[in-house]
Amino acid sequence: MEFGPIWRASMRNKTGIVLIVLQIAFTMTLIINSVGIVEENAKLLATPSGIDEDNIFHLRSSAYDDDVDARLIIEEDLRQIRATPGVAAAVQTNSVPISGGGWSMGLATAPEEGVEQVLTSVYMVDEHGVDALGVELIAGTGFLHEDVVWNDAASNWPSKVIVSKAVAEAIFPGDPTYGVGETVYIDQNEPMTVTGVVERLAAPWPGWELVRERAILVPRQLLGQSHLYLIRAEPGRRDQIMPDIETRLAASDAERIIQNMLTMDQTRGRTLDANGALVNILVFTVVVLVSITSLGVAGLTSFNVTRRIKQIGTRRALGASRRQILRYFLAENLLFTVIGVGFGTVLAVAINFWLVESFSVPRFSWYWLPITMIGLVAISLLAVLFPARRAARVPPAVATRTV
Amino acid sequence: MRVASRLADGLELFSYNLGLALRNIRRNPVLSGLMVAAIGIGIGACMSMVTVNYRFAADPIPHKSDVLHYIRLDSWSPDQSWQGGDRPPPQLTYVDATALLEEKRAFRQAAMSGASLAVESDRRDEKPFFVDVRATTADFFALFDVPFRYGGGWSDEADAAAEQVVVLGTDVNDRIFGGRDSVGETLTLSGRVYRVVGVLDEWQPSIRFYDMASGGGPGSEIEDMFVPWSLIVAAEVPRRGNTNCWKPLEGDGLRALLASECIWIQFWAEFRDTAEREDYTSFLDAYVNGQKELGRFPRPLNNHATPLMDLQREIGSVPTEAQVLLGLSVIFLAVCLLNTLGLLLAKFLGKANEIGIRRALGASRRTLFQQYLVEAGVIGAAGGVLGLGLTWLGLKGIDGQFEDDLGAFLQMDWKMALVAVVLAVVASLITSIYPTWRACNVQPAAHLKAN
Numbered sequence: 001m002e003f004g005p006i007w008r009a010s011m012r013n014k015t016g017i018v019l020i021v022l023q024i025a026f027t028m029t030l031i032i033n034s035v036g037i038v039e040e041n042a043k044l045l046a047t048p049s050g051i052d053e054d055n056i057f058h059l060r061s062s063a064y065d066d067d068v069d070a071r072l073i074i075e076e077d078l079r080q081i082r083a084t085p086g087v088a089a090a091v092q093t094n095s096v097p098i099s100g101g102g103w104s105m106g107l108a109t110a111p112e113e114g115v116e117q118v119l120t121s122v123y124m125v126d127e128h129g130v131d132a133l134g135v136e137l138i139a140g141t142g143f144l145h146e147d148v149v150w151n152d153a154a155s156n157w158p159s160k161v162i163v164s165k166a167v168a169e170a171i172f173p174g175d176p177t178y179g180v181g182e183t184v185y186i187d188q189n190e191p192m193t194v195t196g197v198v199e200r201l202a203a204p205w206p207g208w209e210l211v212r213e214r215a216i217l218v219p220r221q222l223l224g225q226s227h228l229y230l231i232r233a234e235p236g237r238r239d240q241i242m243p244d245i246e247t248r249l250a251a252s253d254a255e256r257i258i259q260n261m262l263t264m265d266q267t268r269g270r271t272l273d274a275n276g277a278l279v280n281i282l283v284f285t286v287v288v289l290v291s292i293t294s295l296g297v298a299g300l301t302s303f304n305v306t307r308r309i310k311q312i313g314t315r316r317a318l319g320a321s322r323r324q325i326l327r328y329f330l331a332e333n334l335l336f337t338v339i340g341v342g343f344g345t346v347l348a349v350a351i352n353f354w355l356v357e358s359f360s361v362p363r364f365s366w367y368w369l370p371i372t373m374i375g376l377v378a379i380s381l382l383a384v385l386f387p388a389r390r391a392a393r394v395p396p397a398v399a400t401r402t403v
Numbered sequence: 404m405r406v407a408s409r410l411a412d413g414l415e416l417f418s419y420n421l422g423l424a425l426r427n428i429r430r431n432p433v434l435s436g437l438m439v440a441a442i443g444i445g446i447g448a449c450m451s452m453v454t455v456n457y458r459f460a461a462d463p464i465p466h467k468s469d470v471l472h473y474i475r476l477d478s479w480s481p482d483q484s485w486q487g488g489d490r491p492p493p494q495l496t497y498v499d500a501t502a503l504l505e506e507k508r509a510f511r512q513a514a515m516s517g518a519s520l521a522v523e524s525d526r527r528d529e530k531p532f533f534v535d536v537r538a539t540t541a542d543f544f545a546l547f548d549v550p551f552r553y554g555g556g557w558s559d560e561a562d563a564a565a566e567q568v569v570v571l572g573t574d575v576n577d578r579i580f581g582g583r584d585s586v587g588e589t590l591t592l593s594g595r596v597y598r599v600v601g602v603l604d605e606w607q608p609s610i611r612f613y614d615m616a617s618g619g620g621p622g623s624e625i626e627d628m629f630v631p632w633s634l635i636v637a638a639e640v641p642r643r644g645n646t647n648c649w650k651p652l653e654g655d656g657l658r659a660l661l662a663s664e665c666i667w668i669q670f671w672a673e674f675r676d677t678a679e680r681e682d683y684t685s686f687l688d689a690y691v692n693g694q695k696e697l698g699r700f701p702r703p704l705n706n707h708a709t710p711l712m713d714l715q716r717e718i719g720s721v722p723t724e725a726q727v728l729l730g731l732s733v734i735f736l737a738v739c740l741l742n743t744l745g746l747l748l749a750k751f752l753g754k755a756n757e758i759g760i761r762r763a764l765g766a767s768r769r770t771l772f773q774q775y776l777v778e779a780g781v782i783g784a785a786g787g788v789l790g791l792g793l794t795w796l797g798l799k800g801i802d803g804q805f806e807d808d809l810g811a812f813l814q815m816d817w818k819m820a821l822v823a824v825v826l827a828v829v830a831s832l833i834t835s836i837y838p839t840w841r842a843c844n845v846q847p848a849a850h851l852k853a854n
């Protein structure tokens with residue numbers, strides 16, 4: 001290709017080349033420094049919960065009359081809910097996966113102080129817990145009705161526990177039976193026997209990396225004035241039974257307020273809205289910026305074509321074909337864009353190092369560099385196609401008009 | 404006299420240049436429109452992010468923030484500091500808040516915590532609903548200059564006697580009493596009868612700034628109702644907000660919490676001058692030393708009376724994501740301005756003949772330069788106005804991404820609007836210096852030969 005003459009010719013108009021190179025370089029800098037943030041937040045948004053999200057919803061029922069028998073209310077409520085047509089399973093719990101609020105505790109293999117604790121989230125359920133969450137039991141068994149401990153104090157842990165695979169792997173690394181039958185200690189010295197292991201169960205906090213996949217189920221029911229019910233509908237019947245449940249509960253006892261009736265989609269939205277916002281803002285910004293840059297490249301090339309109409313005509317008169325003219329402008333653009341992405345790579349990586357150091361921005365995956373480079377070159381070539389074709393249509397006769 | 408006439412000349416020249424600029428812009432509507440669009444989009448992106456950052460750093464109560472101080476005592480565990488840092492924990496224990504209230508050493512002081520109550524209607528068919536409540540002491544309203552529409556706050560005596568009185572927010576007064584003067588009327592909250600003593604006027608600080616340690620960030624709103632602090636104990640008003648403990652509770656229920664080392668109370672004090680502030684800090688140190696003799700406060704002395712804005716910088720500071728987005732939006736603006744520069748070059752190329760002729764007819768470079776800069780300024784101002792509109796849209800778009808209503812938080816004020824237009828004009832002038840300079844250096848002879 002005729003890069004030599006192109007380079008010498010473009011050196012006569014340094015402004016044009018500087019403008020294109022800078023636009024491409026800045027665009028690349030912005031894209032590269034956005035992808036790391038987008039990747040990290042998209043990953044958080046997609047945190048798998050392990051539960052049957054499509055069919056689960058939950059609600060909070062609060063009594064405002066303080067002398068009530070909480071256990072009686074809970075048992076009656078659950079009886080009502082489970083009897084509603086379309087309900088597959090239901091449970092009273094203290095927290096919901098991905099909801100942003102819950103309990104965390106340390107588990108240890110010995111009751112002494114100084115033993116390393118494995119932090120995990122805690123879901124308090126009854127014998128319907130595994131079924132209601134729709135989690136997959138991969139070892140051991142679930143809870144029995146007689147395992148359930150009722151209390152309202154922060155002590156008296158039950159004697160059984162079901163752990164998520166991530167918890168089992170943290171406490172019993174390399175154990176093929178995932179520690180089923182072993183004893184773990186919660187709250188320093190309360191022993192619990194591992195009776196079952198579930199494939200996956202997410203903690204309430206997707207942003208807490210250490211605990212994200214760690215959760216345990218304990219057969220324990222908290223008393224109190226406010227009760228959180230998690231309900232799994234039969235497939236496809238969730239939206240239909242949500243109002244049914246609300247009417248039933250409201251009718252059964254007037255001294256209560258039902259709040260926060262949410263599907264898992266809504267729960268995710270509430271917990272992770274800032275992450276979603278960040279992804280959307282950055283993707284939108286990148287799309288707009290790439291459009292502006294390609295318009296700018298097209299405009300500058302168009303300006304170059306206008307400026308060189310006579311020169312093009314002369315080349316055509318001296319025998320250059322339309323294809324050669326077209327190729328000339330494409331090659332010129334390729335040269336500028338390659339310089340732009342080269343300069344852009346240096347700038348983007350330098351700024352990214354600084355952002356990672358000072359703002360603990362997540363580092364981008366390396367493969368985004370070649371993807372962005374190739375993408376920008378392709379878009380830039382597409383952008384000059386229109387003005388380059390205009391140049392190719394310049395008739396040789398232009399050369400003969402005025403000087 | 405001479406100054407006045409020179410000023411008049413200058414004005415006349417400016418208005419002549421302005422007229423020329425407007426005519427030029429009209430003659431070249433597409434290129435001018437593209438330039439306005441490029442500047443507008445760049446300013447819109449940049450100013451949306453500037454506004455977000457500015458709002459995070461903004462003073463929620465500018466006329467008083469320097470006298471309001473947040474009180475913290477280091478009552479934390481002997482084994483570790485609060486979150487491993489060198490700051491004291493963000494809230495107080497009930498024991499300490501009670502002691503500070505009883506001593507009453509500051510000009511004004513208030514202890515407070517979030518709470519929640521159910522509003523019950525007399526009518527059976529109306530469903531009860533929960534409201535957000537702040538339980539606090541009498542000084543709260545004077546401390547934060549809370550505006551009242553009807554009535555007022557309650558007295559120290561009402562606090563002491565745990566009177567069941569309530570101050571209503573505007574919205575909840577509209578909902579329950581149809582917006583009328585409800586002072587003196589009663590309402591049932593979680594099974595107890597309260598008497599309304601005051602109704603707030605519109606009070607919308609950008610965030611619930613007095614609650615920064617316990618959830619008062621962006622999107623947080625002022626509570627619906629306010630009740631006397633002592634009702635937390637006397638009426639067992641259910642609390643809301645963060646509670647942190649380093650020691651297991653001894654026993655069950657509220658009594659155990661009140662006697663515990665758990666922190667859950669926010670405490671604010673107003674000092675009229677630095678002397679008062681210093682007196683108060685030495686009082687705090689003396690108090691903590693006294694408690695040390697009783698076996699509490701195992702950590703070294705670390706008491707803080709922090710001015711509101713310092714606290715905001717420390718706890719509710721601008722999130723790094725917002726800062727990074729601001730940086731990226733500056734790059735975005737730079738690309739838009741490079742685009743404008745290219746457009747200007749194209750525009751002046753089209754005018755080379757005109758410029759050549761005007762130069763040949765005697766127009767000086769200086770005159771031409773001034774004229775074209777005025778034109779660039781006009782385009783910049785138009786871009787700034789477009790940018791303002793896009794900033795508004797951008798903030799709406801950001802608000803729409805969140806579950807919480809951030810409308811009150813993500814608001815532009817006249818300062819931001821002014822910054823947007825000035826930034827647009829300055830950016831446009833800087834951008835046009837090089838193309839204008841090049842255009843004015845056109846050799847007249849080259850353009851007089853033909854045509």
